[in-house]
Amino acid sequence: MDLPVSPPVQPMLAKSVKGIPDPAKHGGLSFEPKWDGFRCLVFKDGDEVELASRNTKPLTRYFPEVVAAMREQLPERCVLDGEIFVALSTSGAPRLEFEVLQERIHPAASRIEMLSEKTPASYVAFDLLALGDESYAERPFAERRAALEQALAGLTGPCFLTRTTTDPAEAEEWFHQFEGAGLDGVVAKPLGEPYRPNARAMLKIKHERTADVVLAGFREHKTSTPERPLLGSMLLGLYADGELQHIGVSASFTEKRRAELWEELQPLVVDIADHPWGRWQEFLTANPDRVPGTQSRWSQGKDLSFTPLRPERVVEVAYDHMEGRRFRHTAQFRRWRTDRDPESCGYEQLEEPVSYDLTKILNVDKGGL
Incomplete structure (x- = not known):
């Protein structure tokens, strides 16, 4: 293979911004869907x-x-x-x-x-x-x-x-419409910039929503020790048909906050047999139903054991969008919701994007996919 640009090449990256940016402040921008x-x-x-x-x-x-x-x-x-x-x-x-x-x-x-x-x-x-x-x-x-x-x-x-536009108003429409086809937001590229490998030279605008979810357990941080135990991630759930379903994790904390949370949550620790997810113990080495604490080929070699907690606490988290019945990415901790009853936290609170036809974004008929 003899090309003017040869592998390995690290792709150009994007940094997150709030809202559709003003092209005039960046020397002109080209907007496109975020796949x-x-x-x-x-x-x-x-x-x-x-x-x-x-x-x-x-x-x-x-x-x-x-x-x-x-x-x-x-x-x-x-x-x-x-x-x-x-x-x-x-x-x-x-x-x-x-x-x-x-x-x-x-x-x-x-x-x-x-x-x-x-x-x-x-x-x-x-x-x-x-x-x-x-x-x-x-x-x-x-x-x-x-x-x-x-x-x-x-x-x-x-x-x-991919489609592009230089009209920020049209990009705003894409941001709201295209999520219904499974897209992740909008990317903005400065018209005058070269391709900059591994540099955050683009701008990305992603959806962010909040939900009140049940804290069901936690995993220890990889640097946790017996002398200084640290919380790594919170395991989150929502109720559906009377059962607590695993919906994702929240994991972004400072080291100080990790230590505080580990200590704060100790009174809630419960034996797995007394936990709503106790029936999943038999699946600790396989993952047929994407249950928490289990292995998949994406997590082989990782310790996915978790400390079960009595599902008594509600936490407000920010998330971008759903993948099926789970958060697509790690949710961001916002605050405790001491005013919420855990059993009241269900899927009905989640915003459902309006369905949108992907073929319209790609300007092809359905036979092209």
Whole structure:
């Protein structure tokens, strides 16, 4: 493989901001949807195609159907930045399914082949690092985008070109509408900036909501010792049909606060047999139902044991969005809610985004996904 930009390359990153930024304060901005998939840099030289993850690890073997499509649909020689995603039409309009995408990373070649047919992935490109014999990495984004549009014109899937706009009002609409298709927010790129690997040179605007959830247990921090025990993460739950369901974790605390929380929560410690999740003890080495404290291939080697607590405390947390019935990312602790009864904390309080058709975002018909 002989390209003007060669692997390994760390992708350009984004820093979080509140609300759609003013383009005038950044020398002009280009807005685009924030995809919820695996960040992926593509290196293509003829029939040679390599896919690299955000941390430069190879992804090529896991997505043979995407590699085949890239050989057919992408320019002969190019380096692209984009995202691999899986979209399913489980409830009408297609939407992104991150948990299904995670299942595509598997050591068995037979399972990779089966999943490539059962849950095929797609690729959406949003930046250009090289085309032919020319590197575009040092050029401003406005030039990179123009060349990318020309090079990828007419794509109808499974390779796509992301939409962009320079209108902040339209970006605001996207921020609210596109979540219904499983997207993660909006990204803003300065029009005059070069491609800056591993630098937070972009801006991301993500959804943030709050929920009152039940504290059901905690895990100790990896630096915890018998002399100085520290809380690592809180295990959170919500009630559904009278049963406490695991919804996610909250984990961002200072060391001082970790020590305080560990001490504060000791009176609530209970034997697992007396805990609502006690019936899941038999699954401590497998994870058929995504229950807390159990293993999956994403957590192999990690200690997922937890200290069960009487589910008497309610905590308000901030979260961005849901993945099925779980928080997609780690929730942020906001405050204790001593005024709330734990049994009153259910899923009905969570905001449901209005459904939105992913094919409208990609400007293709449903056959393209």
